[in-house]
Amino acid sequence: MARARGGDSVSRRKGGGTKGRAGRARQVYVYTEGEVTEPEYIDIIVRSGTWAEPGRTVQHHIENPNAEGKHRKPLRMVQEAVRTLRRVEREAKDAGLRRDKDWNWPQVWVLFDRDDHQGIREALSLAEKEGVHVAYSHPCFELWRLLHYTNYTATFGGVCGDANSRLRSRPGFAATYGRGVRTVTEQQSKHVREGQVLTPATDDELSRYRTAKKHAQKINDGHSTANPNDWDPYTDMWRFVEDGLLLSGY
Template structure:
């Protein structure tokens, strides 16, 4: 579980008043991947640091068992809109206020460029309806790769290239077991803590902060508004900080 920064830990707040301000924010997440993104989220919430003491999140994977046809960007955003309306009604009934309470619920959709159709429509609908999006081009593996190294060259929209570069990083294969020297693309879908967390003996900038710095620099380089042209691109760090309320991990 994420650690609280500053003041008393969240675990010591059990005797605090049960008012609106003490409620955890409920965050519902639709993920394109069935394995990679949920495993990553579990790791960072378990090991991350809350940005502000007393402000916590309860996250829920909203589509854990759905079929692949329901994991397309536009379809997920459409489903997310319905979920958002439901949880907003529940929050209002509980006395929360959209514009004043930090713990007003959020619904996020994490999806990739890959070769999907309807991405501009998905982003437009999400913005209109208040659904949050974390978008990666060509795929989520770019965000994982940025924890190891900066990468600014185009992938040509090919996720396999990003995955291959990730698997070739020094020390990556060894995170799957002692003596492991190579892993398949299928095996690499499973995220290991050592791939994203900073070793306790490492005094350098955290892997998260390094990845965020690389991503922000990449993203700032685009003048076009068409998401198909952002190659590479990822703003998963917005989800980490704005959605999960973590300062890092």
């Protein structure tokens, strides 16, 4: 079972040989549009998830925990992520890691939503050009949370509030905030609870994560346009879970 990993600083060691390099955790640096929701989700799944390969672990670092709203726009975050990527790549080289050889070469990820943001296409294009990884949700991250409960293929009209409302109305959702809780406000729902994403021990069905991933892939495959502004709904958060955090599930 995976354990939460992270911190503001990472020890740097030069050399160490191939065996030493292979035994290090991958450092993953993450910029999140949400100040609360995405970081809480990440903490839960890393703490409770399963590493895809024994011996390959990740230390994740939220790079913008106290950033103001203007610094949480997609293009702005990608621009900052590019600078972070260049820095951590230099540090990785100094530590003896090689981009084309070592599985634990560092990664930088940006998690952002469509919402009503400008510059979505520019942000995605810059990220692809510079080697920054992106997990993108349309209309917002709440879609990914909703897919842990049910499939949803209809358009939200770009309105995140609609996705949030549908999430809060799911059977059992409110109860994850405490015994006897029947309703949850939109503000309260920003806080993620384990019971919303983890599979109950008594559930013999496909895990909530596998269910969400299956729904997301089917939704994404249905889009024929190349314009990400029109991918309603869409989410590829599972790529971050597997390709970034190296989890096989949770």
